Amino acid sequence: MGEYAVEACGLVRTFDDGTGVRGADLLVAPGEIHALVGLNGAGKSTLMRLLLGMLKPLDGTVTIAGRPLNHADWATVGHLIEYPLAYRELTCRQNLALNARLHRIPAARIGEMVESIISELRLAQYGDRRAGKLSLGNRQRLGLAAALQHESQLIVLDEPTNSLDPSGVILLREAIVRRAAAGAGVLVSSHHLDEVARIADRISVLNAGRIIGSLDPHGVDIERSFFALVRADEELAS
Amino acid sequence: MTPALVTELIKLARGTVPRATTAILVLGVSLICSSMLLATNTGDPQIAAKLGALIDPGGWAGYLTIAAQVTAAAGLLGCGVVLSWMFGREFGDGTITGLFAIPVSRPTIAAAKLLVYLAWLLFCSAALLAALLVFGLAFGLGPIPADVLPALGRQFVLAVLTGVIAMPVAWAATIGRSILAGIAVAVGILVLSQIAAIAGAGQWFPFSVPALWAISTDVPSTHLTLVIPVVLASAGLAMLSWRRLQLN
Numbered sequence: 367m368g369e370y371a372v373e374a375c376g377l378v379r380t381f382d383d384g385t386g387v388r389g390a391d392l393l394v395a396p397g398e399i400h401a402l403v404g405l406n407g408a409g410k411s412t413l414m415r416l417l418l419g420m421l422k423p424l425d426g427t428v429t430i431a432g433r434p435l436n437h438a439d440w441a442t443v444g445h446l447i448e449y450p451l452a453y454r455e456l457t458c459r460q461n462l463a464l465n466a467r468l469h470r471i472p473a474a475r476i477g478e479m480v481e482s483i484i485s486e487l488r489l490a491q492y493g494d495r496r497a498g499k500l501s502l503g504n505r506q507r508l509g510l511a512a513a514l515q516h517e518s519q520l521i522v523l524d525e526p527t528n529s530l531d532p533s534g535v536i537l538l539r540e541a542i543v544r545r546a547a548a549g550a551g552v553l554v555s556s557h558h559l560d561e562v563a564r565i566a567d568r569i570s571v572l573n574a575g576r577i578i579g580s581l582d583p584h585g586v587d588i589e590r591s592f593f594a595l596v597r598a599d600e601e602l603a604s
Numbered sequence: 605m606t607p608a609l610v611t612e613l614i615k616l617a618r619g620t621v622p623r624a625t626t627a628i629l630v631l632g633v634s635l636i637c638s639s640m641l642l643a644t645n646t647g648d649p650q651i652a653a654k655l656g657a658l659i660d661p662g663g664w665a666g667y668l669t670i671a672a673q674v675t676a677a678a679g680l681l682g683c684g685v686v687l688s689w690m691f692g693r694e695f696g697d698g699t700i701t702g703l704f705a706i707p708v709s710r711p712t713i714a715a716a717k718l719l720v721y722l723a724w725l726l727f728c729s730a731a732l733l734a735a736l737l738v739f740g741l742a743f744g745l746g747p748i749p750a751d752v753l754p755a756l757g758r759q760f761v762l763a764v765l766t767g768v769i770a771m772p773v774a775w776a777a778t779i780g781r782s783i784l785a786g787i788a789v790a791v792g793i794l795v796l797s798q799i800a801a802i803a804g805a806g807q808w809f810p811f812s813v814p815a816l817w818a819i820s821t822d823v824p825s826t827h828l829t830l831v832i833p834v835v836l837a838s839a840g841l842a843m844l845s846w847r848r849l850q851l852n
Contacts, residue, residue: 452699
């Protein structure tokens with residue numbers, strides 16, 4: 367097996383209120399869609415922040431394509447964590463061009479890249495509208511466009527379907543599958559088990575800051591399996 | 605650095621807050637000064653008595669003395685608002701998450717913000733000087749005497765240095781993760797500089813020196829070097845804070 371798109375070993379980062387991540391291991395292989403599911407406060411966002419260097423772990427290591435975070439090639443990483451990178455005074459096109467510049471995309475390629483993602487996520491009618499004037503759903507779509515536009519090798523999306531309408535959810539699903547087919551490793555968190563089951567190759571369950579097991583994406587009653595895992599973990603802890 | 609500079613320049617040029625602040629600073633300061641000029645010329649002895657001391661010795665020299673005083677106070681607040689917006693809005697709008705895990709480092713982004721701010725400051729200071737000249741001419745001050753030319757230079761330098769001493773705001777907005785934290789520090793700097801000036805220590809206090817130097821010939825230009833440590837420390841602390849930043 368070659369290098370993983372992202373590999374985390376023994377990650378620990380806890381907060382004063384008792385939440386956080388307590389020894390999480392995680393692998394995302396190139397071309398794999400790995401879903402992270404868990405209840406609110408399970409540590410999904412914290413884990414994703416640790417993977418992207420937004421938080422420093424108290425213990426454990428993270429590598430991206432085999433390289434530690436301080437030497438990672440961030441140009442090959444796309445992410446959307448909580449808020450989209452969308453400046454309200456800029457239009458969708460300007461925001462996407464700005465994001466491409468920050469990913470060191472050559473100026474000559476930016477226009478084509480922006481138009482391509484605008485077309486893929488059907489943002490054309492909002493392309494010249496300021497982000498501040500967009501609905502919540504279209505703002506989220508813009509954030510996803512920024513995360514997906516630059517042919518990343520690792521894509522990390524935290525609750526990406528938040529605020530999206532059904533057509534947006536389908537577009538996102540197709541966009542993720544296309545990128546995984548092209549070799550990108552995708553880590554996506556969600557509350558919606560049926561939604562991740564449609565696209566995920568692997569589903570990891572996070573509870574109280576630890577990966578407590580996995581679910582079969584093709585399982586018959588994935589919701590029942592999820593709650594069985596969580597209940598068993600909580601009974602073990604109590 | 606170039607991608608960071610370009611993106612910060614675009615954000616500043618398109619932002620409503622910096623646009624409005626620039627207009628308010630340039631036109632507001634000029635209008636305040638020229639309206640005081642008008643008020644003293646109304647012939648009302650009571651107004652003349654109240655404002656006369658402020659615009660002494662009258663004419664262009666008096667007008668520019670007023671301009672220096674207004675620039676020192678309003679400029680600090682205006683620059684504080686723009687600088688605080690540049691740094692604090694990333695936290696308020698949540699865009700800070702998008703500035704992690706990208707090839708451009710956060711200290712580079714912070715440095716780009718400061719450089720773009722300094723470029724804006726030069727532009728704004730030049731625009732304010734131009735506006736003061738236009739308003740002075742429009743309100744009948746007549747041709748500019750040769751002995752007033754150094755005062756014009758002082759006005760420009762004062763405007764620039766007023767923006768420079770506001771630089772701790774960048775660090776405060778980062779540490780406080782909000783625009784208001786930065787603005788509070790700008791107000792604090794203004795209060796401290798006033799206290800230092802009233803206490804007679806102003807010419808040794810870096811935040812008071814530019815205004816006192818612009819208004820009084822008793823303060824030597826060498827005292828302006830006191831702002832250098834403020835600039836270096838502010839820029840260094842802001843960049844260090846962005847490097848160590850964690851989203852917890």
